[in-house]
Amino acid sequence: MAKISGVDIRPGNNIEYEGGLWRAVKIQHTQPGKGGAYMQVELKNLIDGRKNNVRFRSAESVERIRLDTKDFQYLYAEGDMLVFMDNENYEQINLPSELLGEAADFLQDGMEVTLEMYEERPISVQLPDTIEATVVEADAVVKGQTASASYKPAILDNGVRVMVPPHIVSGTRIVVDVYAREYVKRAD
Numbered sequence: 001m002a003k004i005s006g007v008d009i010r011p012g013n014n015i016e017y018e019g020g021l022w023r024a025v026k027i028q029h030t031q032p033g034k035g036g037a038y039m040q041v042e043l044k045n046l047i048d049g050r051k052n053n054v055r056f057r058s059a060e061s062v063e064r065i066r067l068d069t070k071d072f073q074y075l076y077a078e079g080d081m082l083v084f085m086d087n088e089n090y091e092q093i094n095l096p097s098e099l100l101g102e103a104a105d106f107l108q109d110g111m112e113v114t115l116e117m118y119e120e121r122p123i124s125v126q127l128p129d130t131i132e133a134t135v136v137e138a139d140a141v142v143k144g145q146t147a148s149a150s151y152k153p154a155i156l157d158n159g160v161r162v163m164v165p166p167h168i169v170s171g172t173r174i175v176v177d178v179y180a181r182e183y184v185k186r187a188d
Contacts, residue, residue, distance in 0.1 A: 004064045006056025007039045014046065016063040017054065021046040021118060046116075046123045049101075067116040067123060074111045084113065084125075093122070100125050105160050106133075106178045127178050132187045133157055134173050141166040151183075 009015065013024045022043040031037040039056045056062070072084040072093075081094045082104070097104045099122065106127060107113075114126040138154040151163035162176055164183045173187035 002064050003061045005058055006041075006060040006062060007037065007058045009039055009041050009056060009062070014065045014067055015043075016065050017043065021065060021123065022052070025051070046118075065118065067118050069126075070115050070117060072113050072115050072125075074107050074109065074113055076109065077107075082107065084115070087112075095122055095125065100127070102181070103127050103178050105158055106131050106176070108158075129179070130175050130177055130184055132173055133160075133176050135164065135168055135170055138164065138168055138170050138172075 004013075004015075007029065009024050009027060011024050011027055015022050015024065022045055024041050025044050026042040028040040029037065030040055036057055036059075038058075041054050041056060043052045043054055044050070045052070071087045073087055075083045075085055075092065077083070077097070078094065080097050082097050082100070083092055083094055085092050100107070103125075108131065111127065111131075113128075115122050116124045116126065133156040135154045136157050139152045141150075141152060151165060152168075153161055154164040154168060155161050156174075156176065160176075160181065162181060162183055164174065168174060168183070168186070175184040175187050176182065177184050
């Protein structure tokens, strides 16, 4: 672990602050007319998801932590627990579905995911940015709504509801952004 100055914090950095593990989400460097410059940092707790706004002066230093990443494969859900298999040694681990948040809706059997670990403890699960899904139900297009970019609601095979362009019909394979929950394009 390395100590860094409070003004050297960048978005995406993982730091130890007040005994917790935090990720810098947004930063803003401020130089007031009087007094020293400081860095306003929005932090997100890696364990429970809380957010916190903190001011760091250049004289302050924080401990920067490194998270290990490991590739796992999603196997199945068991109640509110999700079972993943380590791709290297084939060991299985159970993780609570809250660790993934809303992204858990997009898990597919056999999906490759990346676990971020701190001291051998899983902190978060990263899914691929986009997945392919099949539209199982799409509303009919309302005629005359062509003046603006009109999207219509559709339900995917995993039960997630997304907005799609009018030309998408039931049975179409589409690419969906997992974290924004948005239509990206038609699957090839």
